[in-house]
Amino acid sequence: MRLALNKQKLYWTLQIGGWSLYATVQIAASVVAAGALGVSTQRIVFLAYEAVFCLLVSHLYRHYINKWRWLSLGMPRLIPKVILSVFALGLLMYFLRIPISLPLKLFSVEVAFDPQNILGLSLYYAIIFFLWSALYFIYNYFERYNKSLKLEAYAREIELNNLKSQLNPHFIFNALNSIRALVDENPAKSKQAINQLSSILRNSLVTEKRELTRFQDELKVVKDYLGLESIRFEERLHTEFIIDPNSKEFLVPPLMIQTLVENGIKHGISRLTEGGLIQIKTSIENDRLKIQIRNSGK
Incomplete structure (x- = not known):
């Protein structure tokens, strides 16, 4: 939430600052062009x-760039859309200036609607x-490139943690x-717990050499893990799943969610x-799976 607010603040700072600079340059250019006569x-x-x-x-x-997800398009598809859009925006901007330029008597009606003038200034905008x-x-x-580098580094860190915790002896001992x-x-209930532990160990062996696994399979392992931990913590551990149905077929790194949940229990619950x-x-944003894991405590 704070990151989103910071991005919005940065966006508006750049927008207002950039267009203010544009206006300042335009006014300065008008002053220079007017010379001794002075700008009106x-x-x-x-x-x-x-x-x-x-x-x-x-x-x-x-x-509309964000609504139509242009940021995810490749150059061959993006460039034609941008070119058409900026020409349309240039034409729109030209006609938006008429209601103020005519009352200020900067242009006559004939000049304002002259095709050559329309084309030239629309091209400028x-x-x-x-x-x-x-x-x-x-x-x-x-920004997306830097974010992908951070995510890649984080994924490597999780992978390293997975190698250390795939057969976590403390977890097995407690289970x-x-x-x-x-x-x-x-x-x-003990039979159910044995089945859950078997499922976790089997998954650990099966996914050991996989780079990705389906989210719904990963979620099942996490539920088995939480089922075993609920025996140990009893009424102290509560779980809640808010899962977007469309997220089940997305691919995720194996044991990624379980590792984060383990940390939540270890350092929080x-x-x-x-x-x-x-x-x-889970939710789907811009055709990407967003997973949020929250736990009580710090």
Whole structure:
């Protein structure tokens, strides 16, 4: 949530700062061009109006870029869409300037609707929005690239942890102790626990050489793991699953979720006298699987 707010703040800072700089340069250029005559107040008002509407039009453009998921497109598909869009935006911007330029008497009606003037200034605005597009896509490309590097490093770290914890002796010891305690008092539940432990060990052997596994298979292992841990923690461990049905066929690194859940129990639930909650939630965002694991405690 904080990251999203920071990104929004950065976006608006760059938007307002960038278009303010554009207006400042335009006004400065007008002052230089006017020379001793001085630039008119009407011209300054118009340039400020122009910058505000450029900001609004580019923000609307950004909305549709995200809505239509252009950031995930390859160059061959993206470039034609951007070119068509910036020409359309250039034409839109030209006609948005007419309601202010005519009352300020900067142009006559004949000049405002002259085809050559429309084409020339629309092309000018199209170039401006093309440069905006280039900056926006380049920034997002590097942001996604850096994010992918961090995710790759994190995945490697999880893989390393998996190798250390695939047959975690402490977990197996605790599970066997829990099962032994159940044998006499609740044979049916002890049988279920044995099946859960067998499933976890079998999965550990099967997925050892796999790079990816289906999310629904990984989730089943996690549920078996939590089932065994609930024997040990009893009423202290509560679980909640909020799973998007469309997430089940996505591929994830094996034992990734189990490792995170183990950490949640080890560093969160086990340290709380009253216990706590482990929540696993999935959603689909931009055709990607988002997995959230929350636990009580720190």
